Structure formats: structure tokens, C-alpha cells
Amino acid sequence: MTQIGFDPLLPWPLVAAIAAAALAGAALALARGLRGWPWRALAALALVAALAGPVVETEIRRALPDIALLIEDVSASQSLPDRRPQTAEAADRIAAQIAALPSTELRRITLGDDPDGTLTGAAIAKALAAEPAGRVAGVIVVTDGLAHDPAAVPADAPAPVHVLLSGRPQDWDRRLVVEQAPAFGLIGQPVTIRARIEDQGAVPDAVAGRAGVLSISIDGAEPQTVAIPPGAPLDIPVVPSQPGQNVVALSLDDPGGAPAQLTALNDRAAVQIQGVRDRLRVLLVSGQPHPGERAWRNLLKSDPNVDLVHFTILRPPDKLDGVPVDELALIAFPTEALFQDRIGDFDLIILDRYPVRGILPPAYFENMRRYVEEGGALLVASGPEMAGVESLHLSPLGPVLPARPTGRMLDRPFTPRLTRQGLRHPVTAGLPGAPDGQAGSAPRWGRWLRAGEVVAEEGAQVLMTADDKPLLIANHVGKGRVALLTSDQVWLWGRGFEGGGPQAELLRRIAHWSMKEPELEEEALEVAAAPDGGLIVTRRTMKDSAGPAAITLPDGSVQALALAPVGEGRFSARWQPPAPGLYRVRHGDLTRLALAGPAAPREFEQTVASDAALAGLVAASGGSLHHLSDGVPDIRTVRAGRPATGQGIGRPWIGITPRGAAAVDGLSVRPLLPPWAWLALIAGLAIAAWLAEAGRLGRGRRV
Template sequence: MKQANLVYSLDISPNVPIGWLAGLAILSAAILAFGIWRNARGSAWRGGLLALLILMLANPVLLAEKRDYLEDVALIIVDESDSQRIGQRKEVTTESYTNLKKQLESFDNLQVETVVVKNKVSSTSRAENGSLLFSSRHDALKNIPPDRIAATIMITDGQIHDIPNIEGLSKSEGPVHFLLSGEKDEKDRVLRLVKAPAFGIVNQPITLVVNVEDFGVKNPIATAKLSVRLDGELMQNRLAQIGEDIEIELSLSHGGKNFVEISVDPLEGELTEKNNTAYVTINGVRDRLQVLLVSGEPHMGERGWRNILKSDPSVDLVHFTILRPPEKQDGTPITELSLIPFPIRDLFEKKLNDFDLIIFDRYRRRGVLPSTYLRNISQYVEEGGALLEAAGPAFATALSLYRTPLSDVLPGRPTGYVFNEGYVPAVSDIGKRHPVTGQLKSDKEGSPEWGRWFRMIEAEALAGQTLMTGPDDQPLLILEKRLNGRVAQLLSDHAWLWGRGFEGGGPQSELLRRVSHWLMKEPELEEEQLSAIVEGDNLVLHRQSLEELPATITVTDPEGNKSLVALSPSGSGIQTGITPITTSGLYKLQHDDQKSLIAVGILNPKELHDLRATADKIIPVAKATGGGVRWLTEQGLPDFRRTKPKSNQASTFWMGLRSNENFEVTGYKRQALLPPLLGLILAMAFLCLGWWREGR
């Protein structure tokens, strides 16, 4: 802080009202003029006496102020938005800021403040404001009085999205200078996502609309090659008309998050390829799930299956219970039967592939389904279908489904023994890490014990994973991925006891619902999955795995930078880790052959609409505030000089820092120029001299 110990000034502190003093001065002047007109002796001494009296009444004082001069503030705003990472802009900005700050700090009585502006990359909303340099300036100036601002200096590429109206700018807040980090006459190609749905029905067409624009091209071309990828797999290539909206039609292959990536071939010599790609996350939902439930005979658990499946509004259930097998011949005429014939040809030949899940509940071979149709079901599973067998006692006999072509896909082979004593189902070690059974809830009171079941068909697990066990750790629930399809075996027909609340019951509905949805390939129930969510400025990684050892995930950000993130166990087969978000875009996660994608940021960021450096937007602001504009790569850093507030603040070669000369008074002294005693002596002297002159 610059100091000046004493600054002297003259002040008048009259002993009478100023009006009286003025009247007295006028009266004295009239008396003196009359005396001079009459050539009265001693008029000069009388005039001196009157002037002395007026001076004594005016009471002039000498003020000595102690002033502390306040430092002016130079505000530097550094643009570190995504567009500043293009080409050499980041290096130019960093170097220029270092030299600029060093130059400004060499000035006396000048304080340098810096504000760094970045894009809010963790935003998940569909609205975005771009680079907000003037909002940051406004916030910084809230704590700085306008009469202390020397200048605002912005190091940017000119792509600012909150430039105020010229009428709203004031020179009282100092000049605004711009140092541009890019180069003139840049060209760039931009792919913009015009319209994209937030969700789509699986296996049904959806439409996206994109637009390709070329900026700064002297000889524009008509078309460009467009590529569309779904979850990283190329779906289609096509030509896009430059400057026109292009409709893209595709269908989602699975439920849950689907990552669509659309890219256009780069323009020769363009500024960057970063905005040649657009991405969107579309949530896939199933329209209606077709489920076929075949009950081999009426039993207590049959209604449990029906109620669980019917309670799901997205499930269309077709349920048949075999009441009258072919061998039952009682002579009743067909026209008098009220039973519906089992439409086996329609279900297992014509419409078999229309079903998403087939359930055999306590089914046994009774001649209803020929081997040909059971072989069709095996083929249906291997080609991507889902099969659930809830076994009854017949599974351990010669009437078992395992003695049919279904043995090719069933993972559990019966031993012929049926366990008929009470036992409590238990979750196996693998089951505790599997999403189907790892988070099964206990009864409503939170007791760790479930009710007992009283029957289990002993079987040998030849394949798949055993998630639940019964007596002697024998398999109770087996899940297997069979080629493109899935199979589940529940080796008991007593799950209904949990639904009835026997001995406290158990999570019957939740267990059967999870098994059914796993069979229908719901993504959240996959035992091996890698995903991430955005929390604040971080990516939280989640890995669901049957492996016990924690994994290390390779995270690739949108700019191609890779980082390794070590995960830590958090229970139920879940491992988690955190990595900071560096920029918006598509992040890629990988562990061995396991891959996943996560889109960070908003759908159409303003920051990527036009990345070319420009002075067109900021020149009006510079003129309105008296500031200047300079291209760093072409002209280099300008000289800075202190200027008077009302002088020019910029020229071709230099930029001004307003010198406001503000100060605080920390002390002062008052000293009368005419002490009363001295005034009295002088008055008596003038009076005596006047008398003496009159007597001559």
C-alpha cells in the first residue's frame, strides 16, 4: 500500500455564519471606499484593520492529513472451459497468464486477483449455459468497490455465452480487456444432436435427429459420412447432408441403459474432432413380457406363481394347469366337458418364440407334451429363450423332465432321492454375491431366520451356479446361462410356505421375481456387471461380481486419458471406487473383457456448438468499457500502463490499468494561520497606526 504521511491543505472555519461574514466584508469595503473617496487620512490602515478583523472571523486553518492510499485491483479471468483445451490454447493461456501476472505485480499500488472459470461437467440436466465469464466477473466484483477497479483482463478464446447487453455495461467498473488464445480464420465441423428420446421400447424402432454443420469453410462440401454405434457396436453407416436435419432409426437390443454414439468423419484441417461425436443414453424398457406357466397338477404353490406374475403389470401371463391327462378315459362325451383342451401345437410350435419365459411348475411326463415339442423348448433356450423349472416329487422318478430332451439344458440331474424333512433354505457363498439372492430380505421383523420348507428333490449340479442350498448343502436353486439363453431350477415345490407366513415366512415374492427377471436378462440382475453413476464432481464406479478379489478398473475419459481405479468390497458382491470427473463426454470403463460406458454432462453443450476462436462477440464489450482486444498467438502480450480514469484505456500497442488514487485518512492536524493573540496584536497595531496617521 502506497503511503503519504502528510498532505497539507487550507481550510476556512468561520467563527460567525458565512452570510454575516460576507455582509461584514461588503460593509467594510463600502466604508473603505468612502474614506478613499473623501481622501481621509489613515484609510489604508483602517482597511488593513477591517481586513484583519474579517480574516480573524473567517478563521483560516492549515490541515495536515495523514493518508493511506488504497491499492487498485486488476481482475484476471482465466477461461479454462472445454473449448480452451483445443490445440495449443491451453499452453498459450497458461504461459500468457504467468507473464501477465508477473507484469502486473511489478506495478506499485496494484493488487492482482485471479478467477478461473470451468464448465460444470457433473451437471446431469438437459440445460447448459456454456462459458460464464461475465457471471464470474460479476460475482468477483461484488466484494470490490467500483472506484478501486483498475481493469478486468479476460484470457479466453472469445466463445463466451453470458455476454451482457451493451446498455448494461458501465465504465465505472473499469475497462474490460480481452486476450484471445486461439487463431484467426479457424474451421470446424460440428455434429449436433437435435432430438433424442429418453427411453425406447426394446426391439421397437426409435428415431434420433442430428445435424452436421461446417464453420469457416470457403468451399463447402455437400455430404459427410455418418456412423452410428449402439453400446460400442457399429449399427449403420450413411451419408449426411451438411446443414440439414438427418433422421436416424434404430432399435434397442436390451432393457436398461443403452449408449448411442453418433459420429461424423472429420473435415480436413478442422480445429478439433471433439465435437464430431454426439452421444445419448436411452433407457430401454420392455413393452410386454410374455410368460407361459404350465402347472403339471393342482397344488398349494400354483396360486403363488400365478399371483406373483399377475401382479406385474408388464407381464402377459398364459397359464395352463393339466387336470385331465390323455390316459384318463372315463367315457364322458367331449361335448359335455368344461375343460379347455391344452393347445400344445399353438404354444410349443407356432408361438413358442413369442414367449420371453416358460415355467414348468411341478410338471411330470404324462404324455401331454411329445418329445418333439420338448426338443423345441431346448432349442428355444439355446437360441436365447428362458426356462424355469420348479420341480416337484416327480422330478426324482421315471416321469422326470430330465428324462426328456430338456436334459440337454437342465443343469441339475436328479439322484432319485426326495428329502421330506423340515429345513431352512440357505444362501450359498456364491449366492451371497449374486444379485438374485445376495440382497434377499428377511421377514418383516428383521429376523435373520426364515421359515422351514419340508421337501427338496436331491440333484447333482452339473453346470451353472448354486445360489441356494438345502440339507447337507445340496443344491436348491441353480442358475445357468445356456448358450444364448438361460435356465433356472428350483428343486422344491414348498416356496409357497414363505408366502403363507409359515414360521415367519420368507421372501418368496422377491426371490421368484428376481429369478424370473434374471431369466429375462434384466441388466440390474446380471452377476457380472460394471457401471458408474455421477455424484457431484466424481464418478462412483460399481462392479457386481462373483469374484472375491477386488478389481482395478481402467477408466478412459473423453479425451483418451486413462487412469486406474482400485475398487474395494462393499458387500453382496459389490465393489466400489471413486474417480474425479475431468471433462464432459463419454467415459469408458474396462476390466479384462468386461466393458461399460457412462455419459457425463448434458445432451447438447453450448461449449461444443462452435469452438472457433472469435473476436466478434467481445469487440462491442471492449468498446463500451474502453478496453482492448489482442490475439496472443499473432501479436503477443501487450504492454500495460497506469492511466488516468478519464483517459484512453487501450491502444494498438498497450492496455490501460486505471489509477484511481483512492485513499483513507488515518489522521490529521489543524493549525490556525492567525492565532487570536497575534490577531489582537496586529489589530491594535493597525488601530494605532490609523490614529497616528489621522493626527498628521
């Protein structure tokens, strides 16, 4: 590019002043009628031009090569039959052809997996933004067209965009879609999972419209089958049978047909439903008013999921004060209704400092014993009455209690300490202020003032001690659970005595362990899915070691997985499934199911290749769409405004547009006229003015 510039010999104000003076002189000559005034004016202008220093500026330009963008989709959906070889071959051939073009550079971009799917639109926009628009000669996208960010696809491009679709025209697929699945469900109450099957692509006539066979299995139980037609939602009732995780496995049978469907990865689904109780029903019976009674009541009343029935024995039968019974209680103690007719309605019974004084006959204690053995939960918080003849241990309830009293009381301050079992048991492990070291080490808790002395039964778990005597004992009895706290001084922690302690947390854990809450199970097997598709297996146990877990693969083979210790009573390992599918993890008597899905599940929601997401960009940019099943097109260069695609001999071709971009490396500057030429021009014009004026004066003398 060449242009005229100025490099003045004097400052512009001075040049302007000289120009003004010169023009004034020319005007004066004209006013006086001098014949040489035009030459005077031209001489003045030439002088001003010379002082302005006109120069010729010429750019030194260097031609830049064009840029062709090649975006290669290698996401998970490209692993479907025939696509990956198609894509790799096409990308390599396109790259080789572009490399052979003169003055053309290739930018090859690989588009992989993302947690949100295949982000083709973002990849195209980013590639275009990274290059100067004036150098982009074309964009070629080798993909199956399954973009999960259609809103991010650019509306236009500075050069033709060509899309080469992998896949085959006869591709089809059937997939299972879970439209609705509850995250939680009441134990014993049916919940609904809504599912349907969806056919995509060129479905064979033998399969089109034919119902699929859906298998449903809960926690590995014998599967049930049901027929479900394509496109019609099916409501599947499922009943959570246990608290915590309930895994419902859904799978479609192979639909058959020729050719076969693209993949079976989307024919399976696993729904995890957390089984919860509607409301926890707790019966709290306090044998007498005492400071710790309110601790239990406050704990249970603060939980909105607990229905609490609380009775306190204000006057024992042996107290004779003459007050009528109907004046002592607002509500009569419904012993028959609670301990015989409806005892099975409660999830937990708490006997808080309750002595055997004749209020409850022996038959009711027998009912409580059977209630525990059949799966109920009993929690006994005892006080001094445990050491006397009114102790519950002397009632028919005694055989299910986890410890027996010696008849002595520990009437001196002590600090509760965790045992080795207490460091592992979920009820006491990790309590705020608990020691991080060995069992028996001092915690950061306040002291209690008394406790009953007991001897733990064989098989019971002693979690806390008072001066090396059992303080908190837990045990499994039949199908139920029993916990015994041998002191009524836990309320001191709540009052902050000597710094207090985790009263509310300890009581909450004891109560919820008794009611079999999953997070407080001391023997548990957990299987969690890792973000990369792996499985994390964790075993929680009271034992010192844990052997390997057995993993049953979808094909029936079994692999052993060694578990490493990760804390007190916890053993864990990470395992990478060899392929997507439903896996059964077993350790001892515990079994869990886990569905290992594809690494990028969104990639298999829509599997049939489609140009729908990129069609608008292709049309707006003047590009084209080609199916790789018809062959890889050739590359040509075409002028802007000409068609960018066509049919060649044997195969189609696609075009890229040369842009002719250049970079300015420098600037050449030279004077418009050399100084001597300006001097000659000015002198010539001045002489012409003088001659013109001299000639006029001469004629005047001749006259």
C-alpha cells in the same frame, strides 16, 4: 474534509434557555429604545456561541492504491492450438506492466473449468463484488470469449473492462452434433438417432459446403459410412440387438483443409441405448391348484411390462366324475397353439407343480426342450410330484433340467441357506435377510416345510440348499436358461410364517435372470464413466478370481488393467484414459465400448473465439476489445471520461482510470476560538453597548 461541529459546555436545553433569555433582553432593550440594543444582542449571541462550543473537525486521510483486476481464462478450450501460450504471455506482460504503475495493486484471478463450462460472467461479477467499487481502476479479461453463462455477465462496471481475445482470425472447426438420441429402444426394433455437422469460423473454401463422412458402429461391429452435408440433420436408424447397454459410436472423418480444424475432439460421439423388450411374454402352467400358485400369479400380474398367460389344470384326465369338459373351463387349454405354433413368442415358460399326466404329448415337451436350447427360458417350481413317476424329469424335457430327483422327499422344516455360489450369483446375492458371512450361515428367514431331494447336474449352479441338499439350481442350456426350485413352499415367506422372507424379490430375480435381464447376469462386464473423465471397469463373475482386463486404445495399442476384488464375485478398477477417444474393454469373451470425452465437454461445443458474450459489458464500461494475435497492448493511466484505448507506436494501448480513493485514519478537532478570545469578544460587545447607551444619556443631560 473540514467541517464545523459543536462541543457544548452546558447541556443543550440550558444553552437554549440562556439564548432565549439573552434574546429577550435584547428585545426589551429595543422596546425601551435603548441605543445599545444591537450590541447587547450581539454580546448575547456571542455568549450562546461560546457555550455551544463550536469546533473545527478536520479528517486525517490516507491515499489508497487503485486496484486492477486481471482475469486469466485457463479453461479446457484454451488448450486449443496457440491459445494457451498466447494467454500465458499476455497475462504475464499485463501483470508486469500493472506492477510497474505507481499506487496500483493487481488482483490476478484464474478462471478454470466447471461442470457447467466456462463461467466468465460469474468470475467477473465475483471479482467486482470482492473489491470496493471506488478503488477499481480497470478490469482486464484474457480469454477466448467462450463464456457459458452470458446471463451472469454484469451489465456495467465501475471502470473500463478490456477483453483480450486469444486464438487466430483464421480459426475454424467442424463438429458432430447429436440432436436427438433415445435412451431406450425395443430389442429388434429400429430407433432413430438424429445428427448433423456444424461448421464454425473461417471455413476454408476447400471444405465449405462439402459433405462429411460419418462412420456408425454398434457395439464395436464393422462400421458403416454415410455422407452428411453441413447443417442438414440426418436420421440414422439403429436396431438394439441385446438387452441392456447398446453403444452406438459415431465419428466424422478428418475434413482436411488448410489450415487444419481446431480440434477433432468434437468429431466423435457415443450414444448408449438400453435395449428393452416391448413386453415380457410369460406362460404359466399350474399342474394343480395350491397355495403357492397365487404367489407366481401375483408377482407376474403386478409387473405392467409382463403379458401373462396362465392356465391351471383343475381336473387331471384320470379323474372320472362325469362332469362334461365344457363345464370345467371357460377357455379350452390351447395346447397346440401354445406349445407348437407360438411357443417361440414367449420369453419365459413356468411349469408350476406340473406332473406328466397325458395332457401334453411328448412332442410338446420336445418343443419346449428345443425352445430352451435355442435361447428360451424355462422355470420349474416342483412339489411332491417330482419324486414320483409323473415327474417332468422322466419326460423329453428331462435332459435340459439342471438336476435329477432321487425319488425321496425332505418332509421336515428347514431354513433355506445360500451356497458359496449363491452368495455371488445376482439371483440370490444381497437378498434381504441373507447372511453377510460365509456360505451356509444362518439367514434371517422363516422355515419351509418340504422339498424334493435332487442331485445337481454337472455344470449347474446350486444357489440355495435345504439341509445341504440342492434347493434352487440354475443352469445355461444351449442359448437358453433353466431354473429349478425343488420346493412349493416359497409362499410361506409371503404369509410371514416364522418371520417370512423375501418371496417376491427371489421369484422376481429368478424370472428375470431366466429372461436374461442384464442386471442379473452372473458373467458381466460393465464400464462406467467417472465424473473426471476416467473409466470404472467392473467384472461380475462366479469365479474366485478375475485376471486383468485388456483395453484397446484408439491407436490400436493394448493396455492391461488389473482388477481388484470389491465383493463376492465382483472385481473392479479405475483407469484414466490418456486422451479422449473410443476405447474397447475386453475381459475373456466379454467386450464393452466406452467413449472417453474431454474433461469439460461443453468447452468444445463452440471452439472459435468470440466476443459476443462480453461485448455488451465492454461497450457499457467504456472498455475495448483486442485480439492477441495482433500483439499484447500496453497499459496506460487515463482520466475518467477520457478514451480508454488507442493506438500507440507499434502497438495499441488500453487504459485504467486512477480513482484517487483515500481512507480516513483519524479526525483532528480544535476549538473555533480559544476561551480568552470568546471572553474578549463578549466583553467588547458589552462595553460597546454601554458606551452607546452612555453617550445617548449624556446628550440628553446637555439638552
